[in-house]
Amino acid sequence: MTDETNVLDPLQIAESWHREGRAVALATVIETWGSAPRPVGSHLVIDGEGTFQGSVSGGCVEGAVIAEAADVIDSGVAKILEFGVADETAWRVGLSCGGRIRVYLERIDG
Amino acid sequence: MQLETLQAINAARAARRAAVVVTDLQTGRAEAFVEGHRFPDEWSAVIAGALRSGRPALATIEERSLFINVHLPPPRLVVIGAVHISQALSRFAPIAGFDMTIIDPRTAFATAERFRGVELIAEWPEDVLAGQPLDRYTALAALTHDPKIDDYPLRAALEAGCFYVGALGSRKTHASRTERFEGAGVGKETIERIKAPIGLDIGAASPAEIAIAILAEIIAALRNRDLGGQGGAR
Numbered sequence: 488m489t490d491e492t493n494v495l496d497p498l499q500i501a502e503s504w505h506r507e508g509r510a511v512a513l514a515t516v517i518e519t520w521g522s523a524p525r526p527v528g529s530h531l532v533i534d535g536e537g538t539f540q541g542s543v544s545g546g547c548v549e550g551a552v553i554a555e556a557a558d559v560i561d562s563g564v565a566k567i568l569e570f571g572v573a574d575e576t577a578w579r580v581g582l583s584c585g586g587r588i589r590v591y592l593e594r595i596d597g
Numbered sequence: 598m599q600l601e602t603l604q605a606i607n608a609a610r611a612a613r614r615a616a617v618v619v620t621d622l623q624t625g626r627a628e629a630f631v632e633g634h635r636f637p638d639e640w641s642a643v644i645a646g647a648l649r650s651g652r653p654a655l656a657t658i659e660e661r662s663l664f665i666n667v668h669l670p671p672p673r674l675v676v677i678g679a680v681h682i683s684q685a686l687s688r689f690a691p692i693a694g695f696d697m698t699i700i701d702p703r704t705a706f707a708t709a710e711r712f713r714g715v716e717l718i719a720e721w722p723e724d725v726l727a728g729q730p731l732d733r734y735t736a737l738a739a740l741t742h743d744p745k746i747d748d749y750p751l752r753a754a755l756e757a758g759c760f761y762v763g764a765l766g767s768r769k770t771h772a773s774r775t776e777r778f779e780g781a782g783v784g785k786e787t788i789e790r791i792k793a794p795i796g797l798d799i800g801a802a803s804p805a806e807i808a809i810a811i812l813a814e815i816i817a818a819l820r821n822r823d824l825g826g827q828g829g830a831r
Contacts, residue, residue, distance in 0.1 A: 515620075517653075517655060517664045596600065597599050
């Protein structure tokens, strides 16, 4: 792969961040229902400072995933996050497109 | 996920091999499996299925809840001709996820200064393709306007079932190309798989715009290709 491709590839980024000694969490879309902006298998990579690359939605829920990533980086325990339509609790993050997604969030160990 | 698992996925993709990662969602344990290697018996059916379809999936096996992710190698783009359009393509195609190679025997065109970040080979396509054969995951765009350079790789791409085969040139140029190929015994249906004039019709005028029109046409071919069928380009 060329340098340009690597710049946008979350898994390459996860490996190089880890090599630099940064704590790294990897988020993966594992399930979608209805209209979802990013397909199953999509990745978001987050470091200990909250820097991120990649995406699990169209920018709608990344903020919440990044906040949870700090927890996962601390504890080392993976979690599954679920996001749906922003309904009665309008201040909660949700997907304006009406879909629902499940995201698996884990720490890169080693 | 362990670092070794992540490294195994990245190494497989760099070597243009498909990899499957099976994650146990309860324990968090993740394992990578590379195409062509042996898979554990209880998982071999789901791993083989994921490799075949290219689609990630959830599965429950022996009461374990698993997520199976698939990492296919990036599609390749082989461009014949180190021309002005290729310079623009060498910027756009890698961002769109393509592994790009440019082949042009004319050393005046194929200079490292004009092309950065993509593989550039200043040799005849015949010689290059002998060592790096084309395949169904490859798109080929012939951009030199010169039959001596373009014809061989175009025919090789049709034979290899490349998911996209495009050739630069006017309708008149393509008509004479069609005649030459028919004369050489290439079937009419096969010749019709060549996209010519090349690129989606967006009224592109500048080399950069033509590069975008070509890349858009390649993406359309990639996303609409027949996954189960034998033929590559349609």
